[in-house]
Amino acid sequence: MEPERGLFMAESRNVIERAIEAGYRPRSFLMAHRWLDSMRPILERFGPDAGDIPVYVGDEKIIQKITGFRLHRGALAAMWRKDLPTFEDVIGDATRVVIIEDIVDHTNVGAIFRSAAALDVDAVLVSPSCADPLYRRSVRVSMGTVFQLPWTRLEKWPDIEALHKHGFHVAALALGENTISLDDFSKKLDENPQTKVAWVLGAEGYGLKPWTLRAVDSCVMIPMGHGVDSLNVAAAGAVAFWASRKRH
Known part of the structure; x- marks a missing residue:
């Protein structure tokens, strides 16, 4: 297959x-x-x-x-399988999008889809080297939400400019230059509720590619306690999706 x-x-x-x-x-x-x-x-x-x-x-x-x-x-x-939709079709009227960059663990991919669907993300984009969202384990872990969210595989990545053309603020859930806390990022969304957000999530261990970090608009970190320095990428994504949920 x-x-x-x-x-x-x-x-x-x-x-x-x-x-x-x-x-x-x-x-x-x-x-x-x-x-x-x-x-x-x-x-x-x-x-x-x-x-x-x-x-x-x-x-x-x-x-x-x-x-x-x-x-x-x-x-x-x-x-x-069905033919994948185009980037334009997926991005459509979306205001909350997640890009999964090179995550090869099928469990994490499925869990990200499930959290994204539950927390009102509109669409998912996967990088050329990302694991297949329709792999059996991804589908099972997602509880079938992979069928509910529009998604497609990007032909090239990073392509931040394509997201900018659709008005998205692209935020990497990672440490980088001028990193801000998720609390502060959420406050900015409260002040500007029409902001369209595209989250970029990377593989555990290696994280996001250096050129991705250089291209995004913001690097965002989740404040943590008890000396914990990281979360599983699917758990971190869920926290970010909830904090940046649409302001109605």
């Missing part, structure tokens, strides 16, 4: 249902016997016996041997 082409895997009934509601079409289903009844309403959407979509049902231990992992909530669907 190639990123952005072909198929991806959706795991659990809730995630599969969200994918279908977002317009993704299943290629096939695999599930344990005990999940067939709960999955039946989803299967029936595609006609009697799921139409021409194969449904494979088996013993959980055999399924685990076939897939190489334990199915969570007993159901797996191979789904056809």
Whole structure:
């Protein structure tokens, strides 16, 4: 399966249902016997016996041997990918955007999507080298919110100017020159509620690229206590999303 082409895997009934509601079409289903009844309403959407979509049902231990992992909530669907939207389509009317730069941990990518969806971020952009948001683990950790938020993969990064053209203030969640606290950044948003914010999050350990830090408008840090000097990138993102949520 190639990123952005072909198929991806959706795991659990809730995630599969969200994918279908977002317009993704299943290629096939695999599930344990005990999940067939709960999955039946989803299967029936595609006609009697799921139409021409194969449904494979088996013993959980055999399924685990076939897939190489334990199915969570007993159901797996191979789904056809859709063409990714353009940058312009994704950015559209957005006022809160997150850019994920070169994060290769699928769990973190999925968690960022979940926090972004919950905390009113409008869209997600991923860098050319970022992990695939539709990788099975990313999708599962996101609880299917990857299907609810508009997102696309950038052809080049950094491209701060493209965000500036759409009126965004680009803020890196990182230490850099003239770093300000998230508290102060939030106060500025209170004073200027129409400000459009694009957050840039980088990989743990290496952080954001030096040229990204040089190009952004602000570097923002989260004040911390008890001698703690950092947070997991998904947790840090959630804090920033909440502090910069839209002012109505």
